[in-house]
Amino acid sequence: MRLALAQLNPLVGDLSGNTRMILKACEQAEAGKADLLLTPELSLWGYPPRDLLLQPERLNQQKEVLDQLCRDLDQRHSDLTVLVGAAIAIQDGRRPALYNAIVQVSRQGWRPVAHKQLLPNYDVFDERRYFRPGERSSSLVLDNGLRLGLTICEDLWVDTELQRERLSGPDPVAELINDAPDLLINLAASPFDASKPSLRQQLAARAAVRLNCPVVYLNQVGGNDELIFDGGSFLLNPKGEHLLQLPFCKEWFEIWDSEPSHQPALPLPLPLPPSDPRGLLFRTLVLGVRDYASKCGFKQALLGLSGGIDSALVAVIATAALGPEAITTLLMPSPWSSRGSIDDAKTLASRLGIASQTVPIASLMQSFGSSLAPALDGEPQGVTAENLQSRIRGTLLMAVANQQGQLLLTTGNKSELAVGYCTLYGDMNGGLAVIGDLYKTTVFALCNWLDSDDSSRCRDDFGLASQGELVGEAIRTKPPSAELRPDQKDSDSLPDYGELDALLKLLIEERRSGQALIAEGFSPALVERVERMLRRAEFKRRQSPPLLKVSPQAFGTGWRLPIAAA
Missing domain, CATH: 3.60.110.10 (Carbon-nitrogen hydrolase)
Structure with missing residues (x-):
């Protein structure tokens, strides 16, 4: 036969x-x-x-x-x-x-x-x-x-x-x-x-x-x-x-x-999965972006480029999926954006061959602050002021995407979405969360692989430069920061990502209880803190864009926790 x-x-x-x-x-x-x-x-x-x-x-x-x-x-x-x-x-x-x-x-x-x-x-x-x-x-x-x-x-x-x-x-x-x-x-x-x-x-x-x-x-x-x-x-x-x-x-x-004489000579057994799981993960994400865009009628995509590792990875995936000519990025520096981050973002865009536009938001921050001052008895402070920056950027991105008919890609990762380290109507704006099922540690691992010789064949398959850096050492090695206030670091608000992600995997993908994890030796204070953040962020996840599922348990249709619950 x-x-x-x-x-x-x-x-x-x-x-x-x-x-x-x-x-x-x-x-x-x-x-x-x-x-x-x-x-x-x-x-x-x-x-x-x-x-x-x-x-x-x-x-x-x-x-x-x-x-x-x-x-x-x-x-x-x-x-x-x-x-x-x-x-x-x-x-x-x-x-x-x-x-x-x-x-x-x-x-x-x-x-x-x-x-x-x-x-x-x-x-x-x-x-x-x-x-x-x-x-x-x-x-x-x-x-x-x-x-x-x-x-x-x-x-x-x-x-x-x-x-x-x-x-x-x-x-x-x-x-x-x-x-x-x-x-x-x-x-x-x-x-x-x-x-x-x-x-x-x-x-x-x-x-x-x-x-x-x-x-x-x-x-x-x-x-x-x-x-x-x-x-x-x-x-x-x-x-x-x-x-x-x-x-x-x-x-x-x-x-x-089925005739033995006609069967191909393959090594038995053929190794499965492919020898480098990071390559398969990257190819899967590229396929997800490409098909989501094409099946929803989009030929172009837009994302905000910050000089951080998350937006860098999304930019690489989007470029591989749709081609550099179809990708536009916005750089939206605030007074707290470091010179290094701005330069890193521009260098990445140049390396990938994608368009970039710079739209500073300092004047918009001032306008929002003065407009809100009467209602707040003073200008916005603390988290409110930080979230305003994110929402200004989200509004600018949505306006450009609307005007130009582009698919807006969000750049948040699973660790942030899990604990609510993201802003509704701000950095969560968009039509697709490309890396919303990748923990921060996985983002770093995938970017390190992309910048290694091991990725050369995969990069070549997608028309990316097969030699040299894509993401760049400066982006891969800088401490993660939202840069919403002077000298801000993610570690100011979150546990170390290595500890956080290990705990989140157990809580999310294995549905382990906090009590069981404490009994196994995890710090009670850390477990209680992360459990509390995970539970309180459910209302944000319910309003987030669809994400590309690549893990056994992603946030989305397979995650069905109530918002109002004990």
């Missing part, structure tokens, strides 16, 4: 456009004389379609595009069979009224052949709102007699030894043992976090050994809102060793021939 794998980047809700994408893959598969074409989970819809699934007209449109797909195959007298991810209606008057399904499509017509059994309802996933779980595992016998075991994404995640948590419910892999499939197929839409590439491979390898057959894992690629799907599809032999590996963070099409 010649098997075609289409690692696609669909646009959520664009059933017609996604069908055209699948048709293009069909043409490639036919040209390569493939027998079977695989597409990712919910490939007609893009993942996650969320409440678009509740619109009856879209479900009617799905039938139309599936019918058209069959007609197009028939007009070309194609013998190709295609497996497509779709949402199939259940006509029994109960809700949810859909299956997350695999549909078999050919010139003879289309029919559902598998229903997803394990429906994730944790973190960013909410599938039980829309789908009903399938009742049994499914096999599909092709005309050539080959038996395919069919699973959808979470149906493969059934190994309690490998997973931190496993959904309650059946074991779809175990149910296929008696069917003795010749090949197990898993169509997926699995978003990125750093641990997943290796974990997916391990889960698939266990399934291959249990069923004594090859396993194909086909993942969606591309950014959809806060989620970034990293692709990285692969095919394993019955021993769990790699026969085929597709790239990460790229749309890709590949044909695999």
Whole structure:
């Protein structure tokens, strides 16, 4: 059998456009004389379609595009069979009224052949709102007699030894043992976090050994809102060793021939994840920015450039994603901005080849102060005055972005967002928080990597200078500071970032209690302080722009704490 794998980047809700994408893959598969074409989970819809699934007209449109797909195959007298991810209606008057399904499509017509059994309802996933779980595992016998075991994404995640948590419910892999499939197929839409590439491979390898057959894992690629799907599809032999590996963070099409003489010679097992996780993280963030901008209709982006490390990293990512000609930066120095920060910002913009404009805000600060003096019985002081600077900058950035039709990128990191070290309607203004899921220590690590020789291949792939500094030593080594008052340092208001980030990871990603952490030896005063800041900042996070999720637990749709709570 010649098997075609289409690692696609669909646009959520664009059933017609996604069908055209699948048709293009069909043409490639036919040209390569493939027998079977695989597409990712919910490939007609893009993942996650969320409440678009509740619109009856879209479900009617799905039938139309599936019918058209069959007609197009028939007009070309194609013998190709295609497996497509779709949402199939259940006509029994109960809700949810859909299956997350695999549909078999050919010139003879289309029919559902598998229903997803394990429906994730944790973190960013909410599938039980829309789908009903399938009742049994499914096999599909092709005309050539080959038996395919069919699973959808979470149906493969059934190994309690490998997973931190496993959904309650059946074991779809175990149910296929008696069917003795010749090949197990898993169509997926699995978003990125750093641990997943290796974990997916391990889960698939266990399934291959249990069923004594090859396993194909086909993942969606591309950014959809806060989620970034990293692709990285692969095919394993019955021993769990790699026969085929597709790239990460790229749309890709590949044909695999089951005849041993036609199989590529790859080292077994192929190392997963890629040897440098920082490179994969950078590529994932670039993909997230590129797709968020393009899928929302933006061709240009704007950000405020301060000379600090956060805005520097965002500038590099945005330049790699959209190209230097599409990036504009504003430098908005106040009387407290150091000469070094201004020079560092200008040098970075020049190094990246991006446009920069300088708009001093001293006169605006004076105007705000004098205007507020009657209401405050004196000019603003302390945090109020500091926040005014941030809000002046946020207003200027929004005005420029509005006027020029640009996507405004915020530059705050996860550490700041966690403890509320950010200003509503100020530095939080924008349409996308690029590094809102990166702790400050990760920001430093990624910038250090970007300025090292290890990043040269990745930089070259994105048209960035492959030699020399990008971020710059001056930016990487200066003490972090918001520069909102004379000689201000982040350490004046926050614990050391190394201590803070270690504690935040435990509180946020592992949901550990403060009492448990104190019992393990953390300073009670530090734990109580950080817990208090984390809890009190919830109202800010609720009003923040969407961020690119790259960790197991990000702020956003998967973080659902109340604002008014004990």
